[in-house]
Amino acid sequence: MDIKEIQNLIKFVAKSGASEVKLEMDDIKITIKTGSEDKGESTTILQQIPVSNPIAQAAPVAEVQATVPAVPVAPPADENSKYVTIKSPIIGTFYRKPAPDKPVFVEVGSSIKEGDVLCVIEAMKLFNEIESEISGKIVKILVDDASPVEFDQPLFLVDPS
Incomplete structure (x- = not known):
């Protein structure tokens, strides 16, 4: 196995x-x-x-x-060579808000810095805050709210400049 x-x-x-x-x-x-x-x-x-x-x-x-490290930051993709991809560190359900009645953590165009919470991923009834390891601007959100995510699945594209 x-x-x-x-x-x-x-x-x-x-x-x-x-x-x-x-x-x-x-x-x-x-x-x-x-x-x-x-x-x-x-x-x-x-x-x-x-x-x-x-x-x-x-x-x-x-x-x-050893499969639950901090949020891995992938090297830039070919088509978006100047952007950094933030990936999921765990398997679970992706949520953009801390609660249904609260505002989203980040939007496209939001400026972020190291340590800012980007989203939460719920895994087996535990809500894990996913923090940014880089500073920059959110260019694209790659996952829909309340959808399942895999380990190492791209979540956000960030412009680090």
Whole structure:
């Protein structure tokens, strides 16, 4: 089972509303708890079962735990060579506002600086504020409000000049 399959499994469990899912295969055991009962938090436990070649099996588990860095800033795209792309650091649902009755964080044309909140991404009932790592001006918002986003999916185009 590779990382993409594990990420897809986590997304599926989050959308299904199940509180706990256990999956056991030949060389790996996965338990996903959503915390939807009373906690409001989530836990994913990956447990490696010893096999004849443990080094080859341990690498994917370590990579899964390291997939939530700060907001990655991608190199400029060819067609928009002077713009910087801000990408999603996690899988979840993209929201432009902190609450339905509040104004949006940023609009096209908004000036931003490092540390400004650009949006929130809800993942398993937790709302994660996504902050800018660069200063500039929002040129384009690439995702619709309340739509699902993938890890590393482009969210905003920013003109850093």
